[in-house]
Amino acid sequence: MSQTSAGTEGNASYGRKPFKRSASHFADRITADGRDGWPVEAGRYRLVVSRACPWASRVLVSRRLLGLEEALSLAVTDPIQDDRSWRFTLDPDGRDPVLGIRFLHEAYDARESDYPGGVSVPAIVDVPSGKLVTNDYQRITLDLATEWTELHRPGAPDLYPEARREEIDEVVEGVYRDVNNGVYRAGFASDQQEYEQAYEGVFRRLGWVSERLRGQRYLVGDTITEADIRLFTTLVRFDAVYHGHFKCNRYKLTEDPVLWGYVRDLYQTPGFGDTVDFDHIKRHYYEVHTGINPTGIVPVGPDLSGWLTPHGREELGGRPFGDGTPPGPPPAGEEIPAVGRP
Numbered sequence: 001m002s003q004t005s006a007g008t009e010g011n012a013s014y015g016r017k018p019f020k021r022s023a024s025h026f027a028d029r030i031t032a033d034g035r036d037g038w039p040v041e042a043g044r045y046r047l048v049v050s051r052a053c054p055w056a057s058r059v060l061v062s063r064r065l066l067g068l069e070e071a072l073s074l075a076v077t078d079p080i081q082d083d084r085s086w087r088f089t090l091d092p093d094g095r096d097p098v099l100g101i102r103f104l105h106e107a108y109d110a111r112e113s114d115y116p117g118g119v120s121v122p123a124i125v126d127v128p129s130g131k132l133v134t135n136d137y138q139r140i141t142l143d144l145a146t147e148w149t150e151l152h153r154p155g156a157p158d159l160y161p162e163a164r165r166e167e168i169d170e171v172v173e174g175v176y177r178d179v180n181n182g183v184y185r186a187g188f189a190s191d192q193q194e195y196e197q198a199y200e201g202v203f204r205r206l207g208w209v210s211e212r213l214r215g216q217r218y219l220v221g222d223t224i225t226e227a228d229i230r231l232f233t234t235l236v237r238f239d240a241v242y243h244g245h246f247k248c249n250r251y252k253l254t255e256d257p258v259l260w261g262y263v264r265d266l267y268q269t270p271g272f273g274d275t276v277d278f279d280h281i282k283r284h285y286y287e288v289h290t291g292i293n294p295t296g297i298v299p300v301g302p303d304l305s306g307w308l309t310p311h312g313r314e315e316l317g318g319r320p321f322g323d324g325t326p327p328g329p330p331p332a333g334e335e336i337p338a339v340g341r342p
């Protein structure tokens with residue numbers, strides 16, 4: 001497996017140069033009015049994810065919370081890429097049964113022949129044409145929340161409430177820079193100084209977040225929003241991969257009572273933990289990033305038995321789904337074995 005293709009995250013690079021995440025290449029939007037040529041339509045699009053990927057996992061959570069599972073079908077890749085990037089080797093005959101393709105790059109190529117950029121998840125593919133529509137991971141969840149409303153389930157929460165957008169945008173910007181992407185900058189740093197700067201940023205922001213969450217159940221307002229989804233997908237990976245593999249080891253999440261309570265609270269909320277596959281997460285990071293883990297050995301720990309233990313954060317109040325309701329169980333075929341159950 002080549003380090004430069006399979007070992008990079010999206011179009012980002014690591015190695016001798018400072019780690020830099022490049023802009024997503026296909027940024028068309030699927031909207032209610034179809035202004036980019038891609039109208040919201042039940043059954044038309046297929047979401048392609050790796051359950052290992054934190055950016056793709058945001059979309060998995062939003063899709064569950066909003067009840068879009070029927071409207072937007074799901075393809076899950078093998079957590080291990082090869083030189084041809086993401087593969088559908090978990091499916092019979094190694095082919096996605098709906099798109100009929102073996103590699104995600106085929107959808108990129110259908111959109112733009114000889115596409116030279118990186119192939120990344122999350123990706124949304126137009127089923128009738130087989131063309132990639134978007135891999136804009138910063139936009140997809142916002143559009144599911146605000147453009148796909150007609151197809152939301154009854155009782156779906158408002159994940160991007162108008163009155164709170166400014167505050168959500170501000171919180172997610174700092175969380176992205178220092179935490180979501182900060183752990184990657186630490187892990188793929190090419191020199192000591194770059195690593196230490198990223199490391200300081202990670203823990204400065206985690207300290208800020210922990211302080212904020214001491215007295216309030218969710219990051220913004222008293223309901224679950226986009227901000228919680230984005231923080232969750234990094235926190236849920238923290239002890240399993242970022243602490244060791246990416247050297248973000250000032251402390252483990254389990255050592256910060258507030259953050260550990262917060263992430264367990266979300267994990268136990270329908271739509272969050274039921275999208276998390278620790279096996280895919282660990283195998284992807286430790287096997288694929290051969291530059292920082294040359295043996296490819298996947299650690300056995302950490303012990304996952306604490307994830308379903310009581311967190312006590314109900315005492316802070318909060319209305320997880322606002323005026324809405326929690327989603328039902330994941331659809332058939334999308335269930336993940338729960339961790340921490342005897």
Ligand SMILES: N[C@@H](CCC(=O)N[C@@H](CS)C(=O)NCC(=O)O)C(=O)O
Nearest residue numbers: 008009010011024053055119120121
């Ligand atoms: N699309 C974005 C972010 C999404 C992203 O980085 N996804 C990773 C997985 S977490 C990916 O698909 N990387 C491609 C690869 O490693 O082959 C980017 O280009 O930076």
